Amino acid sequence: MAVQEIARQDWQTFLGGFAQVIGGREAAVEVASVDHGDQRLAEGVPLLGLSYDAHGDRIEIAFENLDHRIEHPQKIFVDDAIGGGLIALEIIGEDDARTILRLSDPLLLVEASRI
Structure with missing residues (x-):
């Protein structure tokens, strides 16, 4: 697996493009923090979108029946993933809480190249 950091100036473009190609893929989201431990918020739920609001300095993850x-x-x-395909995003918040979004099926690099 290869982990790559997305530069802050690219967040809106990257997340907006990612949202266009996910097409309701099932995903899981969990939050890990020192204060609250590990919490699974959703699993196997269609992912509807992701966005970064630079003015409000927040990322929104939209699932069917759940927003985070x-x-x-x-x-x-x-x-x-080894062999290609985006399998997860990790977003670190100001309190060092880690939101981990895992796709059920890897997003192939051919699809991801449209991002």
Whole structure:
């Protein structure tokens, strides 16, 4: 697996492009923090979109029947599977809480190149 950090100036473009190609893929999201431990918020739920609001400094992850916000995110990492395909995003919030979004099926690099 290869982990790559997305530069802050690219967040809106990257997340907006990612949202266009996910097409309702099933995903899981969990949050890990020192204060609250590990919490799984959703599993096997269609992912509807992701966005970064630079003015409000927040990332929103939209699932069917669930929205999750990360206020004042600090970093975004992308995890690629061996052999290609985006399999996960990790978003680190200002309190060092880690939101991990895992796709059920890897997003192939051909699709990801449209991002």
